[in-house]
Amino acid sequence: xxxxxxxxxxxxxxxxxxxxxxxxxxxxxxFFVMLGPSGCxxxxxxxxxxxxxxPTGGRILLDGEDVTFNRAAQRDxxxxxxxxxxxxxxxxxxxxxxPLKCEGVGRREIHRRVxxxxxxxxxxxxxxxxxSGLAGGDRxxxxxxxxxxxxxxxxxxxxxxGALDAEFRAAMCQELRQLHQRIGATTVYxxxxxxxxxxxxxxxxxxxHGVVEQFGPPQEIYDNPATMFVAGFIGxxxxxxxxxxxxxxxxxxxxxxxGAEVAVPQLVEAPTHxxxxxxxxxxxxxxxxxxTLRGRVFGTEYLGTTQIVxxxxxxxxxxxxxxxxxxxxxxxxxxxxxxxERLSLFDTDSGRALRSQTGEAAHV
Amino acid sequence: MSAxxxxxxxxxxWTGRLAAATVIVYALVTMVPIxxxxxxxxxxxxxxxxxxxxxxxxxxxxxxxxLFTTRTRQTPEYMRSLPPPETWYDExxxxxxxxxxxxxxxxERFTNSLIIGFGSTFFSVFLxxxxxxxxxxxxxxxxxxxxxxxxxTRMMPPIAVAIPIFLMYRTLGLxxxxxxxxxxxxxxxxxxxxxxxxxxxDEIPREYEEAAMIDGYSRFQAFYKVxxxxxxxxxxxxxxxxxxxxxxxxxxxxxxTSGTAQxxxxxxxxIIGEGGLDxxxxxxxxxxxxxxxxxxxxxxxxxxLRGITFGAVRK
Numbered sequence: 001x002x003x004x005x006x007x008x009x010x011x012x013x014x015x016x017x018x019x020x021x022x023x024x025x026x027x028x029x030x031f032f033v034m035l036g037p038s039g040c041x042x043x044x045x046x047x048x049x050x051x052x053x054x055p056t057g058g059r060i061l062l063d064g065e066d067v068t069f070n071r072a073a074q075r076d077x078x079x080x081x082x083x084x085x086x087x088x089x090x091x092x093x094x095x096x097x098x099p100l101k102c103e104g105v106g107r108r109e110i111h112r113r114v115x116x117x118x119x120x121x122x123x124x125x126x127x128x129x130x131x132s133g134l135a136g137g138d139r140x141x142x143x144x145x146x147x148x149x150x151x152x153x154x155x156x157x158x159x160x161x162g163a164l165d166a167e168f169r170a171a172m173c174q175e176l177r178q179l180h181q182r183i184g185a186t187t188v189y190x191x192x193x194x195x196x197x198x199x200x201x202x203x204x205x206x207x208x209h210g211v212v213e214q215f216g217p218p219q220e221i222y223d224n225p226a227t228m229f230v231a232g233f234i235g236x237x238x239x240x241x242x243x244x245x246x247x248x249x250x251x252x253x254x255x256x257x258x259g260a261e262v263a264v265p266q267l268v269e270a271p272t273h274x275x276x277x278x279x280x281x282x283x284x285x286x287x288x289x290x291x292t293l294r295g296r297v298f299g300t301e302y303l304g305t306t307q308i309v310x311x312x313x314x315x316x317x318x319x320x321x322x323x324x325x326x327x328x329x330x331x332x333x334x335x336x337x338x339x340x341e342r343l344s345l346f347d348t349d350s351g352r353a354l355r356s357q358t359g360e361a362a363h364v
Numbered sequence: 365m366s367a368x369x370x371x372x373x374x375x376x377x378w379t380g381r382l383a384a385a386t387v388i389v390y391a392l393v394t395m396v397p398i399x400x401x402x403x404x405x406x407x408x409x410x411x412x413x414x415x416x417x418x419x420x421x422x423x424x425x426x427x428x429x430x431l432f433t434t435r436t437r438q439t440p441e442y443m444r445s446l447p448p449p450e451t452w453y454d455e456x457x458x459x460x461x462x463x464x465x466x467x468x469x470x471x472e473r474f475t476n477s478l479i480i481g482f483g484s485t486f487f488s489v490f491l492x493x494x495x496x497x498x499x500x501x502x503x504x505x506x507x508x509x510x511x512x513x514x515x516x517t518r519m520m521p522p523i524a525v526a527i528p529i530f531l532m533y534r535t536l537g538l539x540x541x542x543x544x545x546x547x548x549x550x551x552x553x554x555x556x557x558x559x560x561x562x563x564x565x566d567e568i569p570r571e572y573e574e575a576a577m578i579d580g581y582s583r584f585q586a587f588y589k590v591x592x593x594x595x596x597x598x599x600x601x602x603x604x605x606x607x608x609x610x611x612x613x614x615x616x617x618x619x620x621t622s623g624t625a626q627x628x629x630x631x632x633x634x635i636i637g638e639g640g641l642d643x644x645x646x647x648x649x650x651x652x653x654x655x656x657x658x659x660x661x662x663x664x665x666x667x668x669l670r671g672i673t674f675g676a677v678r679k
Contacts, residue, residue: 052574072578079578085571089593099579150579 002063002153002186003028004049010057011044011210018044019210022058026154026188026203031180033201034190037233041210042190043158049188050079050156062153078147080157084139086131086146092118093127096145103150117149120182137168144179154186161196173199194234198222206230225344228351231279237308240285242278242315243348255345258314260292263340265356271347279344279353282308285320287328291335297328311336398654404647412643426460427644429453431470431635431652435462470649473631477611478656479542480627484549485606489599491550492557497587499558500565501573511562514555522552523615530619540625545617549610556609557602564598565591600667604660611657628653 004026011019019041026032034042047053049060051072060068067075078099086095096117097110105113118124121141126134131142140160147155160176161169177200180187191197197204198218205215206229214226225231231239244257250270254261257278264278287309295311295318307324310317311334318336328334345354404412406423435457446463449455457464499507529548530539538544568591576586618630632649635642661668 050578052578072574073580073582075578077578079575081571081575083569083571085569085575087572087575087590087593098576102580102585146575146579 003061004032004154004186004188005061005064006045006049006058007061008058009045009048009055009060011041011048011053012056017210019048019055022207022210022212024205024212024215026186028186029184030202031177031187031200032189033197033204034188034207035194035197035204035233036192036207036213038192040207042192042207044210045207046156046158046188046190050077051075052079076150076153078150078152078155080143080147080155080160082159082162084143084163086134086139086142088130088132091128091130092123092134092142095131095142096127096149099146099150113149114145117145120148120179121145136164137172140164140168140172144176148179148183148185152185154188157187157189159191160189161191161193169196176200194236198234206233208233223342224353225279226353228277228279228346228353231344231346231353235281237282237319237321239279239281239344240318241346242280242313242318244276244278244315245274246276247274248276248345257293262293262338262343264343264345265341267345267354267356269355271345271354273347273349275348276354277346277348279346280318280338281342282319282321284339284342285318285322286337286339287320287322287326287334288337289335291337293336294333295336297330297332297334299330300328401647401650401654404643405651406648407644409640409642409644412647413641424456424644425453426456427642427648429456430642430645431648432468433457434465434468435460436465437462469626469631470628470635473626473628474652476542476621476625477627477629477653480545480549480625481607481611481656483542483546484553484610485603487546487550488553488557488606488610489561489603491554492561492602493592493595493599495554495558496561496565497591499562501570511559514558517552517555526615526619529616533620540621540623542625545621545625545627548616548620549613553606553609557606560602560605561595561598564595568594597667600664604664604668607660608657 006025007023009019009022011017022041022045034045036042044053048055051067051070051074054069058068059066062075062077087098090098093114097114100110100113114127115124118127121144123138123141123145126138126142131139134142140163143160157176161172164172173196176189180200189197189200201218203216204218204221206213206221208229214221214230221230222234225234225239228241232241242257244255246256248255248264248267248271250267252267252270253263253265255264255276255278256262262278283306293313295313298310298312298317300310301308302324305324306321307326307328309320309322309328311320313336320336322328345356346352347354403419403421405427406425407418407421408424408426411418411421411424433453438461440461443458443461443463446458449458454464498504499511504510533539533544533548536544538547572590572594573583573586576590577583581589612629613627614629617627621627621630628649632646632653635645635649
């Protein structure tokens with residue numbers, strides 16, 4: 001059990017900066033997900049926490065102890081690799097028991113703990129099998145078993161479900177979360193799949209180009225994206241981003257988009273210029289007859305109870321998630337209205353969200 | 365017509381048979397000289413030079429007896445004065461009006477070949493494994509240049525440096541010593557072994573060692589317990605190639621060894637000179653000389669086959 005603190009972490013490979021000035025705190029017992037597109041620095045950060053790569057700057061604290069330059073073996077952390085890294089020359093039992101052998105645990109004790117771990121993961125019937133013949137899900141369980149058998153301070157997982165079939169993935173997601181609830185150890189989980197992140201995480205850090213974009217619980221990240229990148233990355237389909245020009249002062253509640261007035265949450269910070277972006281989630285759009293902001297239906301995707309309607313507007317395409325009962329034929333024109341308290345405003349230059357009252361409330 | 369059409373419909377069976385036929389023909393062609401040597405070893409000197417060559421003959425062990433002994437020709441009076449022969453090989457030699465003077469040097473030379481061949485193979489593979497791991501896993505300054513330099517030692521025939529090596533060895537006192545020959549063959553083979561083994565290490569994902577290191581093992585332990593067991597295929601294949609080179613090497617052995625450390629390749633031709641062209645003795649020496657590499661290859665054939673096709677087949 002441990003708290004992990006990452007302070008202004010920096011990593012460069014030659015001229016390429018993989019991670020810069022990253023900082024966050026992972027509370028004891030938390031299921032923490034690092035989310036971002038490939039090449040965003042999340043795996044590098046994870047490897048630095050594990051001690052497989054050494055940072056070029058910053059600190060990593062494990063339970064308050066500075067372990068930045070400690071060897072991986074001295075950190076008492078377990079790592080689950082994307083491709084499992086099961087030793088092919090050992091069977092399942094030897095694979096799970098391998099970390100214990102290093103600690104000098106007696107043979108009987110190893111036997112007992114391997115059995116116990118295997119029962120927990122429901123792979124006790126596979127113990128004598130070679131790892132090469134196992135199915136993907138079972139390989140994953142063996143890899144998990146090898147990491148939990150030692151009862152380390154924290155688990156680090158690098159896209160552990162990435163190599164599995166889609167049908168296994170949902171089941172393993174649930175299993176991982178249940179396992180976490182039973183063991184309660186701090187878990188750091190890296191993925192590029194926002195669904196995995198949303199469904200499992202206590203807290204998420206969203207990274208892009210080696211920079212931490214946002215850090216918080218899933219709902220906060222969904223409701224109040226801190227940057228345009230987060231807004232465009234999270235959600236399926238992601239947030240609509242409508243660029244416009246218009247002045248708005250602190251305390252403002254209305255922005256004018258091409259003459260159409262749109263009510264927004266009260267701003268507590270004023271933008272420094274007039275190039276702004278309005279962010280609206282597809283499910284917060286209403287289609288009606290009236291409205292000065294108008295769009296022409298371009299296409300629809302039927303999803304059962306809801307449908308995604310793509311509309312052409314003056315500000316570019318907008319996707320709306322509406323009830324499937326509403327008929328929207330291509331070519332039809334609708335007026336768009338938004339749910340005010342769910343809107344976000346972004347500064348185009350910095351890409352950051354302008355602080356508003358609803359956003360502030362969520363931050364507290 | 366119908367046969368042609370059938371063949372066209374079953375291209376796999378057709379190409380398979382062609383491939384098999386090619387392999388069989390090739391194997392026959394390469395095996396003829398070996399079969400010839402093997403048979404000559406069991407012929408009498410007369411049979412061995414008869415023309416046309418005899419495919420069917422009465423086998424004799426004279427070649428092998430001559431290989432392992434030195435003999436002197438005696439006068440008929442002396443032969444008659446001897447007590448009756450004690451062993452079958454005494455009898456065989458006396459039937460040629462000679463007596464056995466003592467053992468030949470073949471046993472010694474063969475032992476030298478074993479010591480130098482397997483010794484240099486061990487060191488080539490040992491050094492090659494460590495170097496290949498380092499080149500594969502660590503950021504070595506000037507890595508590509510070093511690898512090229514290592515390979516470049518193979519770009520000329522080793523004999524091109526024979527004279528400097530001969531002079532160096534004479535100064536260092538390494539001429540005609542086991543150690544000297546082991547060092548020399550290791551130096552030549554290590555380039556092959558580094559390059560071959562690096563390919564094998566590159567194929568082993570780093571995650572294996574990283575997993576072991578996170579689980580508490582040191583890097584060396586991770587290498588020893590996780591990487592090495594997965595390298596056995598490559599090590600076996602490399603060892604065979606190194607042994608074959610060291611075992612067959614003739615030029616340096618001729619130049620640098622003459623007595624204590626002389627290996628079998630330069631020794632076998634000297635048998636010809638001892639009292640006429642004794643082809644059966646040469647052939648029997650060659651036959652025995654072939655055996656260690658043959659056994660070693662058979663012993664490791666599974667690994668060798670997997671080693672040669674390694675990387676071609678995705679797991």
